[in-house]
Amino acid sequence: MAGRSGRPGWLREPDPLQNPLxxxxxxxxxxxxxxxxxxxxxxxxxxxxxGLPTSTAGDSVSTANDSVSTAGDSVSTANDSAELxxxxxxxxxxRARVATDVAAARAYLAAQDGASLQPVCVSLxxxxxxxxxxxxxxxxxxxxxxxxxxxxxxAAAASCKQxxxxxxxxxxxxxxxxxxxxxxxxxxxxxxxxxxxxxxxTASPPAASGRSx
Numbered sequence: 001m002a003g004r005s006g007r008p009g010w011l012r013e014p015d016p017l018q019n020p021l022x023x024x025x026x027x028x029x030x031x032x033x034x035x036x037x038x039x040x041x042x043x044x045x046x047x048x049x050x051g052l053p054t055s056t057a058g059d060s061v062s063t064a065n066d067s068v069s070t071a072g073d074s075v076s077t078a079n080d081s082a083e084l085x086x087x088x089x090x091x092x093x094x095r096a097r098v099a100t101d102v103a104a105a106r107a108y109l110a111a112q113d114g115a116s117l118q119p120v121c122v123s124l125x126x127x128x129x130x131x132x133x134x135x136x137x138x139x140x141x142x143x144x145x146x147x148x149x150x151x152x153x154x155a156a157a158a159s160c161k162q163x164x165x166x167x168x169x170x171x172x173x174x175x176x177x178x179x180x181x182x183x184x185x186x187x188x189x190x191x192x193x194x195x196x197x198x199x200x201x202t203a204s205p206p207a208a209s210g211r212s213x
Contacts, residue, residue, distance in 0.1 A: 083138040084196045094134055095189070095201040097127040098153055102182055105160060107205035109178060114163065116206075121160030128153040142195055149188030156181035 101124035108117035132150040137143045159177040162169060186200075193200035 080139055081197075084142055085198065087135065087137050087142075088193075088196050088198050091131070091134060092201065094127065094131040096203065098124070098131055099201040100203040101127055102153065102156075102185065103203040103205045105156065105178065106182055109175060117160065118164050121157050121163075124153060124160070125157035128157060137192075142192060145188050145192035145195060149185045149192065152181050152185035152188060156185065 101120055104120045105117060105124055108114075108120060128150055132147065132154070137146050156178050159174050159181060163171065163174050167174075190200050
């Protein structure tokens with residue numbers, strides 16, 4: 001024993017590869033690590049190689065829902081445009097009558113032709129009322145423009161009527177009110193036409209009668 005070197009056998013560390021129990025424990029530990037890492041990847045949605053989150057099925061569903069919502073908005077806009085165009089075409093006759101009254105009232109007012117202006121005032125009031133009680137535009141924005149223009153034309157007709165009913169308001173003041181209300185009505189119905197993408201109804205003024213008073 002004196003010629004042999006090394007530590008006594010009972011002090012030497014056992015070789016795990018030569019120890020059946022140690023080998024089994026090492027293999028079992030490796031399996032547990034592999035299984036645990038896979039479970040963490042599934043639960044956390046991370047890339048096991050990079051550690052970064054990966055895309056999930058929820059992201060795909062959200063993108064699909066956004067696409068459906070956008071398509072629905074486009075369809076709604078197209079339907080509104082079609083309904084507005086249909087309504088605008090259907091109301092063409094009423095708007096043309098109002099436009100004819102407006103052109104005549106403006107022309108007779110400029111010519112100071114009271115005899116011709118008076119019946120036009122009555123006609124403007126009647127035609128404006130008919131337009132305002134007809135079927136309304138199918139969208140809120142279009143209806144707001146249409147109603148505002150109709151009220152302006154009705155105000156012009158009311159001021160025009162006061163020129164002949166003995167109202168104690170100066171003639172110049174009433175004439176200014178008529179001109180301003182007609183301009184306001186044109187502005188609102190012009191905005192309505194632009195909103196729908198159609199031309200505004202207009203009319204040529206009547207031929208000058210040469211009368212005044």
